[in-house]
Amino acid sequence: MSQVIHFISIGGSAMHNLALALQQQGCTITGSDDEIYEPSRSRLQQHGLLPSETGWFPDKITAQLDAVIVGMHARKDNPELVKAMELGLPIYSYPEFMYQQSRQKQRVVIAGSHGKTTITALILHVLKYHKRKFDYLVGEQIEGFETMAQLTPDAPIIILEGDEYPSSPIDARPKFLHYQPHIALISGIAWDHVNIYPTWDEYVDAFELLAEAMPKAGILIFDESDDMLDVIGQKERTDITKIPYLPHPATIVNGQTVLLTKKGSKVPVQIFGQHNLKNIAGAMTLCDRIGITEEQFYEAIPTFKNVALRLEKLAESDQRIIYRDFAHSPAKVEATTEAVKHQYSDRKLMAVVELHTFSSLNKAFLEQYKGTLEAADAGVVYVDKKALEGNPDAITANEVLLGFDKPGLSVLTTPDELQSFLTKHHNSADVLLLMSSGDFGGLNLKALVN
Structure with a gap:
């Protein structure tokens, strides 16, 4: 499989892994992206596939390419994609x-x-x-x-x-x-x-x-x-x-x-x-x-060990356990909360969920969260203030309370507020469950674990 393949948007999670897999099979790989984050950056660099500079470069697209693979991060008018189409090259999505x-x-x-x-x-x-x-x-x-x-x-x-x-x-x-x-x-x-x-x-x-x-x-x-x-x-x-x-x-x-x-x-x-x-x-x-x-x-x-960020145990002492999970959609929040409560049925559970995806910040979608924290003894919802600023249709704390319909629910909007709340109430729960596909606005997990 000694093909020459160019990746438009090589920094994506699946994209960079496919690039590495094809390189291992003897393909010649090139790629571009306008932003590459960790761990993609280090892994591409380690294998000599990190683009020398970020951005899009149509001159990388030549008739010598056997295939072009385009990722979702690129746009329809991407200059490299436009040139690949003009040259009539075989263009694939990664699936x-x-x-x-x-x-x-x-x-x-x-x-x-x-x-x-x-x-x-x-x-x-x-x-x-x-x-x-x-x-x-x-x-x-x-x-x-x-x-x-x-x-x-x-x-x-x-x-x-x-x-x-x-x-x-x-x-x-x-x-x-x-x-x-x-x-x-x-x-x-x-x-x-x-x-x-x-x-x-x-x-x-x-x-x-x-x-x-x-x-x-x-x-x-x-x-x-x-x-x-x-x-x-x-x-x-x-x-x-x-x-x-x-x-x-x-x-x-x-x-x-x-x-x-x-x-x-x-x-x-x-x-x-x-x-x-x-x-x-x-x-x-x-x-x-x-x-x-x-x-x-x-x-x-x-x-078998759980996939990273799936019910990952961050810390445990005689009195307290902290779990972190990737859950963010309603079904995942409910399943994860129920799982932890069932596993520790004789302990008090505080469940914290961050709303930060497009769906979860949508007013019409909020009602899907109704009852998802029911299994928890105490519930906290975090919505980062920055995600709401400048949006005239932004959800309000009251709408979050109505959506979740959880008695005693706390709604917090800054990482400092969340940090001090969890520190202040750490004696009121034996098990703390943090659920988000984000990072709670940069919450200091190390301090929390300590």
Whole structure:
């Protein structure tokens, strides 16, 4: 695979990983971007792929290129993209390119509003544990894997985390529609990304299209407890096999979650919560279809560590525990809060959630958060003042209180305010759960942990 490939917007999370994976396979890689953040910057630099200067340079686009891969960060009028189109070069979004490179492989796609990264990571962990050959694309850096993507000529199977975001600035189709999976797993549907899917129906349509686009003799695996998925799973398609799953049976022994197997044995795992028991069941159902037996799955699973920022334990003492989680959408906030409360049912839980995504700062969307913090003994919502300034339609503290409908909820708007609130009330909760895909406006976590 000695192609010459140029990346427009090489600094993206998936983009830079694909660039590294292709370089490992002997491709000549060039790239551009107008801003590159860590860890992409260091990783590109380490492999000699960091552009010498930021910005867009049409002279990098020549007829000698075998392909141009364009990321979502670029715009339609990007000068490099415009020139590539003028020259008639093959232009791909990264999901399109992944498909082109894996046409001869068995393609497995994990999709869903929540749980897809964890399920993908579980499957990759089990396959690696049993020394299977496989390629992959996953949305986060996971333990034991150098890159988030791998493409090799000889792996018979590829495991793809598929998301519903648009593919590229010139292709509005959801990324996962490009993969044409032989096996698809959908972990759950909960409305998100209102800037892309303004209505619930439009959001659900994307997942229906994924199920409908599967080739004949495909396998669709889905969470039976999700009402919407049950509807999709029961749709008339006699030429595909549908396999529903439910949360894996488990119990808690001395504060650790233990899986209960059909044969009566107990398998300790390092993750917890009902949502993770669903993730384990989904991964196990899928692994069964790609030649991993239940015994092999149970052998590998105790050493699986959670994906970064998924129920990550920041600190623990005899009196207190602090967790941090990536949860930000309503379904994730609710599942994560319930999981921590269930794991520590005899302790007081304070749950803190930051609203900072386009969806969560949308007035019409706020009501989706109703009841999501119900399992917590105390709730705090943080909305950074900077995110609201200059916006005439900005949400108000009162609208947040109405949206969450949580008695005694505190709404805070500056990191200092949040820091002093948590410090002042640290004796009123034994377990502190911080949920955000951001950083709470620069909250000093070190001081908080101390």
